[in-house]
Amino acid sequence: MRNILITGGAGFIGSHVVRLFIHNYPDYKIINLDLLTYAGNLENLKDIEGKSNYTFVKADICDYDVVADVFSKYKIDGVIHLAAESHVDRSIKDPFSFAKTNVMGTLSLLQAAQNYWEGDFNKKLFYHISTDEVYGSLNEKGFFTETTAYDPHSPYSASKASSDHFVRAFHDTYNLPVVISNCSNNYGSHQFPEKLIPLFINNIKNNKPLPIYGKGDNVRDWLFVNDHAKAIDVIFHKGKLGETYNIGGFNEWKNIDLIKVLISTVDKLLGRKEGASEKLITFIKDRAGHDFRYAIDASKLKNELGWEPSLQFEEGIKKTVQWYLKNEEWVKNVTSGEYQKYYDEMYE
Ligand code: NAD
Ligand code: DAU
Secondary structure (H helix, E strand, O other), rough: EEEEEOOOOOOHHHHHHHHHHHHHHHOOEEEEEOOOOOOOHHHHHHHHHOOOOOOEEEEOOOOHHHHHHHHOOOOOOOEEEOOOOOHHHHHHHHHHHHHHHHHHHHHHHHHHHHHHOOOOOOOOOOOOOOEEEHHHOOOOOOOEOOOOOOOOOOOOHHHHHHHHHHHHHHHHHHHEEEEEEOOEEEEEEOOOOOOOOHHHHHHHEEEEOOOEEEEOOOOEEEEHHHHHHHHHHHHHHHOOOOEEEEEEOOEEEEEEHHHOOOOOOOOHHOOOOOOOOEEEEEEEEOOOOOEOOEEEOOOHHHHHHHHOOOOHHHHHHHHHHHHHHHHHHHHHHHHHOOOHHHHHHHHO
């Protein structure tokens, strides 16, 4: 029996991780702690909410007293920390929230783990989920490895880099048993439609402009979210304490090429003439400080722990588009209200 605290479990990646752990480990108790910000949605976990090994706690990771109570009430011996503010564009408008949640929130969890475990670290683990954006931006060539120097450019990546440093500091200073992974761009079901792929699927479907920053030549390495969840499972169980593992899809796409794949997939599934929606492509002002290219070398994870992505991109994109087209109600619910205001301000 293990009692595992998953933070941010009502978000995009978190909900996939919670589901995978609930199904794969019926002997574990999973405690999902989430503040349910605009990005957190209990609808994402409808299928597992009645499971006997699942508990949901609505709380803010920044609230140290509440977090400390959760550790003692549920006798937590493992943490998988995903809760964060995660959207780069929002961080450009409101860096303070990112510093608060991503830095102070992580510190509050580290301190609570440290105090609750009281130096007895046998079979304990604090697993921090981070991003490849901490490494900065690449030119046409090269890859991020685990030893690439940190060089964040956006308030989001700066806050994640800072949280990674705190996690390592707790390991080096107090011997807290930690592991960190830095992953590339995820795609799949239940992603909030402010991020490129779900936003564009929704706009193509609704014949709305597709706002591409700059010339669309920035490059991202895309990984199917279920493959990220599987990597997290492997690292949680087999990762070496104090180590970092990069996770990536070995799957680089220029934004403009990826968008054309999305257009053709959506048009085909909606029975439109293939490519009909290309007329929606609209180039707009570039994102401030826009990182040119991310590319992950995930060979350490493959060679040492045996993980590699299982799904081909074309299949993953088709599944993803099908999910968004089928789950109109989910999209409608999350994009109503406050989100409309954000959208109008962002893309005015
Ligand atoms: P998300 O924005 O979809 O979900 C974040 C979740 O955290 C939400 O459920 C939200 O309610 C919760 N949350 C936010 N602030 C909180 C607080 N103060 N207290 C408790 N809960 C809070 O994010 P995501 O895309 O699923 O990313 C999850 C993690 O993975 C993040 O740490 C992110 O940095 C990292 N990551 C994301 C990607 C990606 O492509 N999405 C890639 C690499 C790493
Ligand atoms: O690399 C991992 C990171 O990937 C995660 O840590 C972040 O949480 C996640 O949001 C993601 O960051 P990006 O900034 O790469 O993702 P986003 O979907 O916002 O943008 C992907 C690319 O598409 C990027 O080059 C910017 C561009 N873009 C995005 C939006 C929302 C556009 O051209 N137009 C848009 O409207």
